Amino acid sequence: MITINLESAVPIVEQVHAEIRQSIASGLLRPGEPLPTVRQLAQDLGINLNTVARAYRLLESDGLVTSIRGRGSVVRSAREAPAIAEQSLKQRIGQSIRTLIADARLAGLERSELEALFVEQARSQWPQE
Amino acid sequence: MDIFDYAFTLCMILFPAVFTLFVRSKAVTAEQQSRSRKLGRILWLSTGVSIVAFLLLARWQPAVAYFMWFMFFPLWFLLAMPMLQSRDPGWGPIQRDVVRSASLVRRDVLPSNLRVGWIAITALWGLLLCVAVAGLVLAVVQPLQWWLLFFNLAAGAELWLLHWAMRRSLIEPEPSSAHESEILRVERQRFHRFKLGGWFFLAAAMMLIFSLPPLLLIWYGNEALTWTIVIGAGGGSLVGIGGGVFGTIASIRRARINRLCIEASSHD
Numbered sequence: 001m002i003t004i005n006l007e008s009a010v011p012i013v014e015q016v017h018a019e020i021r022q023s024i025a026s027g028l029l030r031p032g033e034p035l036p037t038v039r040q041l042a043q044d045l046g047i048n049l050n051t052v053a054r055a056y057r058l059l060e061s062d063g064l065v066t067s068i069r070g071r072g073s074v075v076r077s078a079r080e081a082p083a084i085a086e087q088s089l090k091q092r093i094g095q096s097i098r099t100l101i102a103d104a105r106l107a108g109l110e111r112s113e114l115e116a117l118f119v120e121q122a123r124s125q126w127p128q129e
Numbered sequence: 130m131d132i133f134d135y136a137f138t139l140c141m142i143l144f145p146a147v148f149t150l151f152v153r154s155k156a157v158t159a160e161q162q163s164r165s166r167k168l169g170r171i172l173w174l175s176t177g178v179s180i181v182a183f184l185l186l187a188r189w190q191p192a193v194a195y196f197m198w199f200m201f202f203p204l205w206f207l208l209a210m211p212m213l214q215s216r217d218p219g220w221g222p223i224q225r226d227v228v229r230s231a232s233l234v235r236r237d238v239l240p241s242n243l244r245v246g247w248i249a250i251t252a253l254w255g256l257l258l259c260v261a262v263a264g265l266v267l268a269v270v271q272p273l274q275w276w277l278l279f280f281n282l283a284a285g286a287e288l289w290l291l292h293w294a295m296r297r298s299l300i301e302p303e304p305s306s307a308h309e310s311e312i313l314r315v316e317r318q319r320f321h322r323f324k325l326g327g328w329f330f331l332a333a334a335m336m337l338i339f340s341l342p343p344l345l346l347i348w349y350g351n352e353a354l355t356w357t358i359v360i361g362a363g364g365g366s367l368v369g370i371g372g373g374v375f376g377t378i379a380s381i382r383r384a385r386i387n388r389l390c391i392e393a394s395s396h397d
Contacts, residue, residue, distance in 0.1 A: 003229065046225045
């Protein structure tokens with residue numbers, strides 16, 4: 001299940017994209033599993049078809065989802081996903097963390113608060129196996 | 130006008146107003162209650178006027194009077210529905226919160242457990258068609274009337290209609306509360322089963338009504354004429370009533386799900 005907030009400062013397309021990414025990362029959506037049709041998701045969330053379609057295109061460009069004729073959008077298996085070089089992956093994550101830190105500082109958060117928030121999210125989203 | 134025409138027209142005119150009596154009022158504010166009472170009065174008054182008009186027309190213009198059953202549509206859509214919505218928000222459009230959730234399970238793919246149903250209904254059509262063709266090939270009744278096969282073939286369109294209706298049912302908007310409640314999930318699953326079962330039942334009944342009369346004529350000729358009329362008119366009416374009941378129950382269940390969703394959202 002994905003949840004979006006219409007009053008959030010984050011654009012809806014990014015929220016949908018991030019929520020589905022999260023579902024794939026956590027294993028809720030497994031490789032080969034079909035995503036709901038654009039129409040279904042747009043109707044359920046009460047948002048524009050184009051917003052969902054854009055989120056799906058972003059997922060495709062991430063290499064997480066592939067579009068198969070007759071089956072719609074399907075979660076890609078790790079084998080099919082384009083291999084991302086470790087160096088480039090670390091660069092992308094580093095960039096995301098830098099953006100997060102900048103947002104936190106602009107919002108006036110203390111470093112300890114941000115660290116606590118990070119640990120809390122990591123624990124809930126990525127439980128230890 | 131015969132007694133059936135009278136009964137049918139009166140039932141159709143009365144149905145919207147009588148139906149509202151069975152929907153419990155959940156209007157909480159004084160404004161909602163007063164709106165509900167006002168719409169109720171207008172609905173009953175309009176129903177009364179329609180009945181009087183029907184009885185007068187039945188006396189002097191019987192041919193026109195029968196068409197008074199069309200009053201069902203304005204009475205239902207223009208008066209009864211707004212009244213139901215004022216009594217219970219579940220009957221209104223899907224209530225959406227600022228925080229919205231949706232399932233990531235794709236619903237337009239027909240569940241695999243329905244394959245048995247599909248095989249059964251396709252086999253039923255094939256069987257009826259084969260029996261009809263056999264009657265014509267064996268020339269049981271003369272003269273041969275190959276055109277009767279058209280009805281058996283047309284019954285096959287039921288399969289396409291069934292597929293279309295089921296897909297439409299499955300992709301019906303299904304909003305969730307941000308913290309999905311178990312009752313809501315169970316209720317939605319029941320609704321799905323009810324809808325799919327209902328479509329199968331109606332499709333099978335329609336197939337029999339389309340296929341059996343020509344089949345009887347092929348095998349028994351004019352001797353079966355009475356039975357073809359009974360099956361065509363009686364069965365057709367029963368399926369019509371069944372479809373109406375199915376649609377009404379579906380609306381009641383849809384309203385219940387909407388209400389549960391509103392309650393779940395207010396608890397979030």
